Amino acid sequence: MSADKERILASIESSLAHISKTDFVEVFRQNVPFSDGSILFKMKIEWERNGGYCYDPLKNFDDLFFTLSSHFGTYPIGETIAISSALKPFETILKQRFPHKRFFIENGLIDQVNCSICIATAGIVENGTILVHWDSTQSRSIAVLPEHVIYLLNSKNIYETMDDAFNALRLKGISGWVMIGGPSRTADIEKVLVTGVHGPKFVSLLILEEEFYDRA
Numbered sequence: 001m002s003a004d005k006e007r008i009l010a011s012i013e014s015s016l017a018h019i020s021k022t023d024f025v026e027v028f029r030q031n032v033p034f035s036d037g038s039i040l041f042k043m044k045i046e047w048e049r050n051g052g053y054c055y056d057p058l059k060n061f062d063d064l065f066f067t068l069s070s071h072f073g074t075y076p077i078g079e080t081i082a083i084s085s086a087l088k089p090f091e092t093i094l095k096q097r098f099p100h101k102r103f104f105i106e107n108g109l110i111d112q113v114n115c116s117i118c119i120a121t122a123g124i125v126e127n128g129t130i131l132v133h134w135d136s137t138q139s140r141s142i143a144v145l146p147e148h149v150i151y152l153l154n155s156k157n158i159y160e161t162m163d164d165a166f167n168a169l170r171l172k173g174i175s176g177w178v179m180i181g182g183p184s185r186t187a188d189i190e191k192v193l194v195t196g197v198h199g200p201k202f203v204s205l206l207i208l209e210e211e212f213y214d215r216a
């Protein structure tokens with residue numbers, strides 16, 4: 001190493017000597033405005049921090065349909081909406097509630113619709129992400145291909161940390177999932193941030209409280 005480089009490095013090291021090392025995770029947690037301590041509230045805050053949108057927790061079907069109606073009126077969603085095979089029991093009632101929309105169970109044409117509704121397997125509070133499991137009832141494509149994706153998440157499947165979530169999934173024997181932390185973003189071209197190039201442009205999270213499932 002040349003004398004000049006050694007001198008520069010020594011100067012940098014000297015200027016940083018007074019700065020103590022701090023665990024990033026602890027700093028991150030201290031600055032999160034968790035006003036009520038609710039894990040649902042925490043999940044909402046972190047998901048929206050990542051660029052997604054999260055509605056207040058839903059307690060019944062009326063809440064769900066009211067929220068979807070408001071959502072369809074707010075975002076540029078087309079007439080055709082793909083739904084996960086796991087939501088097939090709700091296909092008929094969705095068609096009845098929203099006659100101006102065409103719902104169909106996911107198939108090979110998923111890339112031809114701009115909106116889908118699917119099931120999120122778990123939510124992780126510490127980084128505001130969700131995990132979506134794919135199997136015979138739900139493909140990976142429905143969660144990542146459409147321009148706008150609406151994820152339904154059971155409140156009991158929200159965990160504080162990634163370790164908690166992964167341990168829970170391991171105990172349930174779940175493998176094969178994708179992690180989603182907000183809309184797709186890239187700044188590959190001229191360092192200009194663009195959304196929706198490699199995946200969804202809009203991602204919305206609907207948290208369903210346990211009370212919802214008791215009434216379903």
